[in-house]
Amino acid sequence: xxxxxxxxxxxxxxxxxxxxxxxxxxxxxxxxxxxxxxxxxxxxxxxxxxxxxxxxxxxxxxxxxxxxxxxxxxxxxxxxxxxxxxxxxxxxxxxxxxxxxxxxxxxxxxxxxxxxxxxxxxxxxxxxxxxxxxxxxxxxxxxxxxxxxxxxxxxxxxxxxxxxxxxxxxxxxxxxxxxxxxxxxxxxxxxxxxxxxxxxxxxxxxxxxxxxxxxxxxxxxxxxxxxxxxxx
Ligand SMILES: NC(=O)c1ccc[n+]([C@@H]2O[C@H](COP(=O)([O-])OP(=O)(O)OC[C@H]3O[C@@H](n4cnc5c(N)ncnc54)[C@H](OP(=O)(O)O)[C@@H]3O)[C@@H](O)[C@H]2O)c1
Numbered sequence: 001x002x003x004x005x006x007x008x009x010x011x012x013x014x015x016x017x018x019x020x021x022x023x024x025x026x027x028x029x030x031x032x033x034x035x036x037x038x039x040x041x042x043x044x045x046x047x048x049x050x051x052x053x054x055x056x057x058x059x060x061x062x063x064x065x066x067x068x069x070x071x072x073x074x075x076x077x078x079x080x081x082x083x084x085x086x087x088x089x090x091x092x093x094x095x096x097x098x099x100x101x102x103x104x105x106x107x108x109x110x111x112x113x114x115x116x117x118x119x120x121x122x123x124x125x126x127x128x129x130x131x132x133x134x135x136x137x138x139x140x141x142x143x144x145x146x147x148x149x150x151x152x153x154x155x156x157x158x159x160x161x162x163x164x165x166x167x168x169x170x171x172x173x174x175x176x177x178x179x180x181x182x183x184x185x186x187x188x189x190x191x192x193x194x195x196x197x198x199x200x201x202x203x204x205x206x207x208x209x210x211x212x213x214x215x216x217x218x219x220x221x222x223x224x225x226x227x228x229x230x231x232x
Contacts, residue, residue, distance in 0.1 A: 006030040008079050008127075010061060010120055011086025013041035015189035016137065016207070019200045020085060023208045025050050032077070034059040034070065034086075061086055061116040067123050079128045083135045083211060084117040087158075089191050094152040101154055113158035118165050125173055133214045134173075135180035138163055138222065142183070145231035163222060163232065170220035178214035181222040182207065183230045 007024050011017040012033030021033040021043065032055045035041045047054040059070050061084070090096045090109055098106075117136045125134050141152055142159025163181055170179050184207055188196040206225040213227060222230045 004028060004030055005080040006032065006077065007081035007083065008032045008034070008074070008124070010034045010059060010082075010084040010117075011137075012043050015085070015191060016184060016187065016200065016204075017083075017085030018042055018046070019204045020083065020208060020211070021054065022046060023204050024081075025053055027208070027212075029053075029080075031055070032057055032074075034061075036060045059120075061120050062111055064119060067119055071123050071127070074124070074127050077127060079124075080132045080215070081135070081211065082121070082124055082128050083133070083137075084120050085137045086112070086117070087137060087191070088112045089155050094155050096154070098153040098157075106154055109154050109158050110161065113155070114161040114165065117162060118169065121169060121173075125177065128177055130176045131178075131216050133178045133180060133211060135182055135211055135214070136162060136166065138166075138181035138183055140183040140185070140224070140230060142181070143222075143231050166220055174219045176218065178217040179220040180211065180214050181220070181230075182210065183222070183224045185225055 007029050009017050009021045012021040013035040021031045024031050030053050033043050034057050035043050037058045043056050047056050057070055057073060059066050088109060090105055121134060128134055139159045141156045142163045144160055166181055185198055185203060186192055186196045187203055188199050203225055210223055210225055210227045224230055
C-alpha cells in the first residue's frame with residue numbers, strides 16, 4: 001500500500017484554500033491547514049469531521065515570528081505538498097487605480113500577496129521532501145503579457161511581483177521540488193465575488209489535479225487550473 005501523503009495548506013479558513021484542503025482529504029491525504037488566530041472557522045468544523053486527518057495550525061503569514069512558530073511545530077513532519085493559497089484584494093475593490101490607492105493599502109496588498117507567501121516558502125520549502133510540490137496561488141492577473149485590458153492595477157502588480165520573485169527563488173531552490181504558480185480562474189469566493197464565472201465546486205477537482213500532477217518534476221511552472229502554461 002502506498003504511503004498516505006501530507007499537505008500543508010496556508011490560508012485554509014475559507015475560499016480556495018479551504019476547498020483544496022477538503023478535496024485533498026477526500027483523496028485520502030493528511031492535511032495541515034492554517035488559519036489566522038481569532039474566530040472559529042469552517043476549517044475547525046472540517047477538522048472535527050476528519051478526526052486526526054486534518055490538523056488546524058495558526059498563521060498570519062504577514063508576521064515573520066508566526067512563520068517561525070509554524071516551522072518549529074513542523075519538526076519531524078515530511079511534507080509532500082506545501083501550498084500557499086492566502087491572499088487579499090484592495091479593500092475598496094480591485095478597480096481602485098494606482099492613482100487612487102493609499103500608500104498604506106498598497107503596502108498591505110503587496111506585503112500580503114508578494115512578500116508573505118515568499119517568506120513562507122523561504123522558511124518551509126526544506127520541510128517538503130525531495131520530489132514534492134511547492135506552490136503558491138498566483139492569478140491570471142499576474143501575467144504581464146496578458147494584461148491587455150488594464151484594471152486591477154495593484155492586485156495585478158502584487159501577483160506579477162510574486163511571479164517574478166518565484167522565478168528567482170526557482171533558480172536557487174528549484175532543483176529538488178516542483179515549483180508552481182497557479183492561476184485558478186475567476187471563482188465565486190469572498191474575493192472572486194458573486195459575478196465570478198465558476199463555483200468552487202466546478203473547479204476544485206481541476207485545481208487539485210494540476211497541483212498534485214506536478215509531483216516528481218523540478219523547476220517552476222506558471223499554469224492555469226487545467227495544467228496549461230500561462231504567458232508570463
Ligand atoms: N477567487 C478568485 O477568483 C481568484 C482568482 C485568481 C486568484 N485568486 C487567488 O486565490 C487565493 C485564494 O483566494 P480566495 O478567492 O479563496 O479568497 P478568499 O475567499 O477571500 O480567502 C482568502 C484567504 O486568505 C487568507 N488570508 C488573507 N490574508 C492572510 C494572512 N495575512 N495570513 C494568512 N491568511 C490570510 C484568508 O484568511 P482569513 O479568513 O483569516 O481572512 C482566507 O483564508 C488568493 O491568493 C487569490 O489572490 C483568487
